[in-house]
Amino acid sequence: MNAIAIDEGARSTRRWSRPALSSETMILLACAWFVLACNGPFWAAVQRAQASTALAVSLGVAMFALHAFLIGLCAWGRAVRPLLAVLLVTTAFATWYMDRFAVVFDADMMRSIVQTDPAETRELLSPSLILHVLLQGALPAAALWLVTPRQLPWRRQLKRRLLFLVATLALAVGALLPVSQGVFGLMRGDPLLRYRITPGNFVVSGARALAQGDAKAALGPKRPIATDAIQVPTAATRRPRLLVLVVGETVRGDHWGLNGYARQTTPALAARADLVNFPDVSACGTSTAVSLPCMFSPRGRAHYDRAAIAGEASVLDVLANLGISVLWRDNQAGCKGVCDGVETQAMSSADDPALCHDGRCLDEILLRGLAERIQAAPGDQLIVLHMLGNHGPNYFERYPAADEHFTPTCRTAELSRCGREEIANAYDNALLYTDAVLDQLIELLAAERERDIAMLYVSDHGESLGEYGLYLHGAPYRVAPRAQLHVPMVLWMSPAFSANSRIDTACVREVAREPVSHDHLFSTLLGVFDVKTSAYDPERDLFAACRDSPEAV
Template sequence: MEKIKLWIPEIKFHLGLNILIAVFITIASYVHFPFGSLKGNLVYLAHFLLLQFSLFGFIYIFSLLNKVFKIVFPILFILATSFSFWVYTQDLTIGVGMIQAISETNSDIAIDVLSYQFVLFVLLSSFSLLLFFRLHKKSRVSSIKSPLFFLAIFGVLTFFVVENYKYDAFKNRLPYSLYFASVKYANKPKIKLKEVKEQVFTKEENLHIVLVVGESVRADHLSLNGYNRNTNPLLSKQKNLISFKKVYTPFTFTSQSLPQILTDKSIDSKQSHQEATSLYSVLNKASFKTEWIGNQSIERSYKDIIYSNTSKIIIDKFHSFQSFKKQKDLVLLDHFSIEDSKLENRISTLHMIGSHWYYNSRITSDFQYFKPIISSKYIGSLTKDELINSYDNTILYLDNFLNILIEKLKQSSKNTILIYLSDHGETLGEDGKWLHAQRHKAARNPAMLVWFSNNFKEKYPLKINQLKFKKQDSITTDFLFHSILDLGKIENYKFENKKSIFD
């Protein structure tokens, strides 16, 4: 009996610590599950208890390093609670996609997404852990002589037994998901740009391709594609405009989708070294003037692609794309000119902030047409109608942006074509999910439009007929690289004509 009393403080310490972990971290992975029947409830309860027991095993063994544990564990705990807040409030999956989206995004973006609810949650979890450690300051944390040590061994074995029985049963749940997603991201090969060694050339003259890269715009929220709201009042009046509503991408966040769109990298590629060729590198070789005008912070995953342009302008580089002070997209047109030397071929890429969260920051007050609109960055406090209204208002702003750009392009004497393609779509409440950077079909159908000048129409009637013929086809974002090289009549460089929307 006396021996049991010796271990009571240690038992209380680890029991209390696991309760804290469960409340602030682990349960976040279970609260959104549709448990259904009594059996379903019991299954998930058993799953949760086994996961928590396995965590106890790892934590106990870690706590054998007493001094290191007391320094490192609080840091890991606060980091995990920071992620669990988003899992609690938005039912996000902490996977390699989210780790990449976070790690390849500038630090100012991380600051901009903070809400007071997030800060309060992290402060509450930190204070609770601090208070817990103070109350157990004199408790013996762990010992290899303790019966809990042998129980911890069983806990660790539980992890491997369950994972062997069902792969990723624990790895997809917090806090394990945070670790394993980071490992997958660290081991993930990155795109390495290949040098264009061929003597590329073109016989094309006086061609101007305007590529507008959108952000978070889904095809089914364009009235051009049959959406029940008039989100395209201006573009619907434009002639020479074709909308493609069946475009697919598996990549639902910019840092992965953009490198694929702007290179010859296929969405189905299994290449281990992730080598790819920048679209602009090929066009440079063919003496195209290449220019990039962007209203987003540059991310590591596509930085080299941007810098393969001969001219680069990054607007408002010190404000992230979720900042209240971020410049609106119309400022892009202040840096865009149609004045060009005669016969010179040119591609101009405009990278929009588009419909990225926080929606109200993307538009000016005169585009707050659909109401009520959102009033907080904390999605949990907003209604579905408010969120969709604000999102649709960004589509109205896009409609205005593209309309102004088209009117400007009409004044050019060049053979001009505009291709608008969003990098991915957006989830808007489907299955309780919002925003992007998560695996959902709603975010995999980006909007795409093509407009062409009368000069272009007269010179390339077969290409126009082909566009009209293919507008109902299901295509992937692979089309862009090959379509633009087809447009430019690039010779002595191998690309896939069959993927071109003009072929």
């Protein structure tokens, strides 16, 4: 009887014991899951391209083998299960955003993700995201801990892993060679296709972002620029000047009422006869992380070098070093290093129940105490107001509920669940609010009589609202749609500013008819404050050709 009981106990133990799998087997199972369950956007793109069954199968085999090869290079010993678990969960996050917003995980997107602030992260969370990550990421990751890793002597493990790497690489090559022409054709037809292969897209792009070294450059002391800059004449020999530069967020030019949009989204600005609108303005990038540093750099898009821009001072430093008062007021996720050397006020943390909620403030917060700040600083001033603007996907939270004009609106962060009209309505309501804030700002500035004052508004980049299946922004620059690159820009000058700066407003209106870009900002700021330097380019100064007696700046 005891023998029978012991035998039953032994069989029960064997029945509930964890299966033992080698590291290589676990990697192969995870890669099969990635290819079959986590690449919906990739397979949808392949289907849209009408790829043959043979080509699709070959691509699947190659994806499986290449992921196994790359993971096999990195995951050894006890690190296999934790690394696979992290990959499974992060891949679930990535596929959700790719599926809902058509997010493209290139190096710029990875940098933007790292710089995302908690308020923005909180807005992007949703019940469906959490459920998706639990089912597609957390459950498979938990299953790894139901498996006992098979331990082998290190010599045998090394030999086994080398054979594994050779076999997976050979399998990838063998799968791709017969269909190489078809693969190249797919890539030419859809340049974003390789960014849809998950998790390879965000892993490789993240590594590329680190290798490009701009983060390291930004941490060290910044190299000075325009070291020969002087100001002639200074504010001591003329009336002091104030330029308020408003950096908009995520505003696309074709939804800007002043640009001829079917809806009047800028009624207050359109009623002003003293405004100059620039209808054809190109952004330096498709994300804040790219555009902001580029806008304030002498390199611009024409000579764009991410690492060099990150390691150099900006035009704000040049002006501040000349004694010009520079203030950056931020209602966003920071200035991306542009304002590190100047006075900064983070308005998004302001304690104003009427305008602020859950770590976010409406853009009117940027005007609170602004008049007092202007009065307190003597001499020339540059004030930059960094707006929250139309930052998505929660467009419906970017304006007061009482000001909702276009209805019905999309009231969820999951834009793919809304109709195009609902998304556009919420987006355009946010534009109406920006119009109202800019109008209030101009009224505030017009009341100041002791300075020559101008206001320049320009958005950092545009936004996709579902066209071509794309939402939000951040597409690679070379293939980005115009919606993410065409931005609005408007200029207001007080009569004293244009008169004392000898600027012909009619001439500026003619200049505004021509295409301009973020690259004009650097030299325009220098010209406004009479700064002479070899870094100044008169062809990039919006006012240079319109000064009655232009001098070399």
